[in-house]
Amino acid sequence: MxxxxxxxxxxxxxxxxxxxxxxxxxxxxxxxxxxxxxxxxxxxxxxxxxxxxxxxxxxxxxxxxxxxxxxxxxxxxxxxxxxxxxxxxxxxxxxxxxxxxxxxxxxxxxxxxxxxxxxxxxxxxxxxxxxxxxxxxxxxxxxxxxxxxxxxxxxxxxxxxxxxxxxxxxxxxxxxxxxxxxxxxxxxxxxxxxxxxxxxxxxxxxxxxxxxxxxxxxxxxxxxxxxxxxxxxxxxxxxxxxxxxxxxxxxxxxxxxxxxxxxxxxxxxxxxxxxxxxxxxxxxxxxxxxxxxxxxxxxxxxxxxxNPVGMQGFIFNLRKPVFQDVRVRQALSLLFDFEWTNKQLFNGAYIRTGSYFENSEMAARGLPSPAELKILEPLRGKVPDQVFSEAFHNPVTDASGMIREHQRQAYKLLQEAGWKIVDDKMVDKDGKPVNIEFLLAQTQFERVLLPFKRNLADLGIGLEIRRVDVSQYINRLRSRDFDMIVSGFPQSNSPGNEQREFWSSSAADNPGSRNFIGLRDPAIDQLVEQLINADSRQSLIDHCRALDRVLQWGYYVVPNWHIxxxxxxxxxxxxxxxxxxxxxxxxxxxxxxxxxxxxxxxxxxxxxx
Missing domain, CATH: 3.40.190.10 (Periplasmic binding protein-like II)
Structure with a gap:
């Protein structure tokens, strides 16, 4: 050559x-x-x-x-x-x-x-x-x-x-x-x-x-x-x-x-x-x-x-001033008696949902792992403190229908939020009587909501169950014209871009998005983007668990149930x-x-x- x-x-x-x-x-x-x-x-x-x-x-x-x-x-x-x-x-x-x-x-x-x-x-x-x-x-x-x-x-x-x-x-x-x-x-x-x-x-x-x-x-x-x-x-x-x-x-x-x-x-x-x-x-x-x-x-x-079953729950619309204090949302969550509901209405068929990624390895359990803490530490002070030190658990009752201890806890939280009872009616921090409208399209959910309504009424909180036809329901959903609804956030085995639709600030005002909650939280936005950009299966699992913990402790929904x-x-x-x-x-x-x-x-x- x-x-x-x-x-x-x-x-x-x-x-x-x-x-x-x-x-x-x-x-x-x-x-x-x-x-x-x-x-x-x-x-x-x-x-x-x-x-x-x-x-x-x-x-x-x-x-x-x-x-x-x-x-x-x-x-x-x-x-x-x-x-x-x-x-x-x-x-x-x-x-x-x-x-x-x-x-x-x-x-x-x-x-x-x-x-x-x-x-x-x-x-x-x-x-x-x-x-x-x-x-x-x-x-x-x-x-x-x-x-x-x-x-x-x-x-x-x-x-x-x-x-x-x-x-x-x-x-x-x-x-x-x-x-x-x-x-x-x-x-x-x-x-x-x-x-x-x-x-x-x-x-x-x-x-x-x-x-x-x-x-x-x-x-x-x-x-x-x-x-x-x-x-x-x-x-x-x-x-x-x-x-x-x-x-x-x-x-x-x-x-x-x-x-x-x-x-x-x-x-x-x-x-x-x-x-x-x-x-x-x-x-x-x-x-x-x-x-x-x-x-x-x-x-x-x-x-x-x-499949992961995701999260179905009674969703709070944070666009409404009444729900913007996390103590209020936690208090209202305490007033849903799942154990009685499951025993009396569901023949004991259901399991209480605790995670936004329920029925999967992506669900947060126990305390955060070192990998989860590495994701969460940069957000310390921007997310609930309990995320770092406590495992989230739903309140549990004895299924008797008597929830006085939970009502006492709820009343204390509401007082901390500036609410009080005036003439047997609960008023918010601005002195306005608290009346919540629950928008509904499914007739079968009324029997679930009526006991919840009674528990709220015991604390002077009004809950009006407003049932409308499907067309009106969808229109009001799109225009975000509701206080509370029952809906869900379905999950796949590989969560990704759809998480923006559920939780990101950019989706909060999109009438077609599933950000029903109205979340506008930079910390959650960051967690969502990191989840989408995960470069391995284990990284995806860790990011899902980290996001899960922040959502759990935000009390954005009253969790329902699953099979x-x-x-x-x-x-x-x-x-x-x-x-x-x-x-x-x-x-x-x-x-x-x-x-x-x-x-x-x-x-x-x-x-x-």
């Missing part, structure tokens, strides 16, 4: 060494770049029946009503299950904590430094009208959701700086920062909307025009506010993909609207619909004592739930795989048994609505 050639070869080698590591397209993404459960050549997920029969109609109940077929905007009430008509770039596996496999995208390429992600689209992907699904549709979707979609999208995609259609089958998302590990997976969940269909339509209108999608189902029939029917797309472009095998087995799915959950339960037992996820412990224990259940025609089953199973009731002509997915009921993998006759409906006409 000549001297010149050796020099040239060495230079080329040095040049290659100096190049950044090139990303390799993958069939799946995981949060911390661990290997996915399923290899690139997998045939189907483990939790499906790959040979499930196709056919039949699956009937479900819907609560409250709807007036829109656009679930992406902050107007109107959208019909149930509209997501089934849209394909996403990727789809999450239901038996892994957070792994996504390509759907519209066949391959995904992520920058080694996490500064961008590229999706390679399947050339066969198309919308229901036959129009090819291409990169311009992905770009249109993203930009439209950012500009005109519900405010949550601007929060969710805040770290995206630019989206580019590099060619008809390649889309590149560039990021503002490189420490948001979850962002490529979040973008994988992007539903793809048809650019050509919206060319002569106003995206921000919430109406009942049947939208165009690309997914396994399409909207076939709409009866305004009463019912919606979806039909399986027989020539669905993605029906043979391994990710879809064993899914989408019903020829049709219907949702009939009920205004009252008790009426809906009776309709289920009469055979008017096929399936219910039961959320009432009382109903589960006592309302299914029917011949159909005893004979095995209507099946009751508890399926394991491996660790999914209680389902369904008629025996419906089948499901022997192995349920760990993190979901997996309804999309169920089917109608071709050799079993559906139950005849004995529900009186007009029960729905």
């Amino acid at each position: 000549t001297s010149t050639l050796r020099t040239l070869t060495a230079s080329l080698l040095l040049a290659c060494i100096s190049l950044p590591t090139l990303a390799a397209p993958q069939h799946a993404l995981t949060l911390y770049d661990e290997a996915p459960k399923y290899p690139a050549n997998f045939k189907h997920f483990d939790f499906v029946n790959p040979d499930a029969p196709k056919g039949g109609t699956f009937r479900q109940a819907s609560f409250g009503g709807f007036d829109s077929l656009n679930p992406f905007i902050n107007k109107g009430v959208a019909a149930d299950n509209l997501s089934i008509i849209y394909d996403t770039l990727m789809r999450q596996s239901l038996d892994e904590p957070f792994t996504e496999y390509g759907l519209v995208a066949s391959k995904i390429e992520k920058a080694p430094d996490n500064s961008w992600v590229r999706f390679y689209l399947r050339p066969e992907a198309r919308f229901h009208d036959g129009h090819a699904l291409r990169a311009e549709d992905v770009v249109f979707t993203f930009n439209t959701l950012i500009k005109d979609g519900a405010p949550l999208y601007r929060q969710y995609y805040a770290d995206v700086s630019e989206v580019l259609a590099e060619d008809p089958l390649k889309v590149l998302f560039k990021f503002k920062h490189t420490n948001n590990r979850e962002l490529p997976l979040i973008l994988g969940q992007l539903p793809v909307l048809p650019k050509h269909w919206y060319a002569d339509r106003e995206f921000t209108r919430g109406n009942l025009e049947i939208p165009l999608g690309s997914g396994p189902y399409k909207v076939a029939e709409v009866k305004a506010g009463r019912s919606i029917r979806y039909e399986r797309v027989k020539d669905y472009w993605g029906k043979d993909l391994p990710i879809n095998r064993g899914f989408y087995n019903f020829d049709a799915m219907t949702f009939d609207v009920y205004r009252d959950n008790n009426v809906a339960l009776e309709a289920l037992k009469a055979g008017a619909f096929d399936y219910e996820l039961e959320v009432s412990a009382k109903n589960w224990a006592t309302a299914y004592n029917t011949p159909a259940v005893r004979e095995g025609r209507l099946i009751k089953e508890e399926l394991p739930n491996g 660790k199973t999914n209680r389902v009731a369904y008629w025996n002509h419906i089948g499901h795989p022997q192995k349920s997915p760990k993190y979901d009921v997996g309804i999309d993998t169920w089917w109608v048994k071709p050799d079993v006759t559906p139950a005849p409906s004995t529900a009186p006409a007009g029960e729905a609505n």
Whole structure:
């Protein structure tokens, strides 16, 4: 080799060494770049029946009503299950904590430094009208959701700086920062909307025009506010993909609207619909004592739930001056007698929720670990002192219904906050009588709130239970026109960007966010951002626990209850795989048994609505 050639070869080698590591397209993404459960050549997920029969109609109940077929905007009430008509770039596996496999995208390429992600689209992907699904549709979707979609999208995609259609089958998302590990997976969940269909339509209108999608189902029939029917797309472009095998087995799915959950339960037992996820412990224990259940025609089953259950509770709206003192919130929390409620109303079926990440390893327990203290120490003086020295526990009663000790503690806290009793009525520090409105849409919650109301009344505090219809409830929720509500903060096994929607100051005034509390706390903002930027699973766990402790000691909600199973009731002509997915009921993998006759409906006409 000549001297010149050796020099040239060495230079080329040095040049290659100096190049950044090139990303390799993958069939799946995981949060911390661990290997996915399923290899690139997998045939189907483990939790499906790959040979499930196709056919039949699956009937479900819907609560409250709807007036829109656009679930992406902050107007109107959208019909149930509209997501089934849209394909996403990727789809999450239901038996892994957070792994996504390509759907519209066949391959995904992520920058080694996490500064961008590229999706390679399947050339066969198309919308229901036959129009090819291409990169311009992905770009249109993203930009439209950012500009005109519900405010949550601007929060969710805040770290995206630019989206580019590099060619008809390649889309590149560039990021503002490189420490948001979850962002490529979040973008994988992007539903793809048809650019050509919206060319002569106003995206921000919430109406009942049947939208165009690309997914396994399409909207076939709409009866305004009463019912919606979806039909399986027989020539669905993605029906043979391994990710879809064993899914989408019903020829049709219907949702009939009920205004009252008790009426809906009776309709289920009469055979008017096929399936219910039961959320009432009382109903589960006592309302299914029917011949159909005893004979095995209507099946009751508890399926394991491996998901964090999050926090459901009576939520204080901190935008209201009455709730801005933490001592007031703690006092009101002392007046909810969970033990009596569980014994008398729930047949002892529930466990009290103590963590915002309940039923997971991310829940704070005991005193903070050294790793948690390292996260929390810079915030000393900005978060409650108890965070560092005490384990949070809910108050516990003897279930007798007599809570005098808790009332004494509550009264002392209220006095410390400047409240006092005048003429048998509690007045706040400004001398105004305390009357709290609890906004409610669910009739079944009234029986839970009435004992709470009595306990508050013993201290001269008025609680008005204001029940409204679903449409009014949603409008008042969006405008933050409430004192207290019952709602929840659902959690996944890999919490991330959605935490901004729950807790961050930037989401407090967004009408579409889930920051119902009205939190505006720089310390919580910092914890949320650190959680999102966690660089390992253990770091994520530590940051979740640290955030959990601060939320617990803030007394922002009166914690409710949870169970660790999914209680389902369904008629025996419906089948499901022997192995349920760990993190979901997996309804999309169920089917109608071709050799079993559906139950005849004995529900009186007009029960729905």
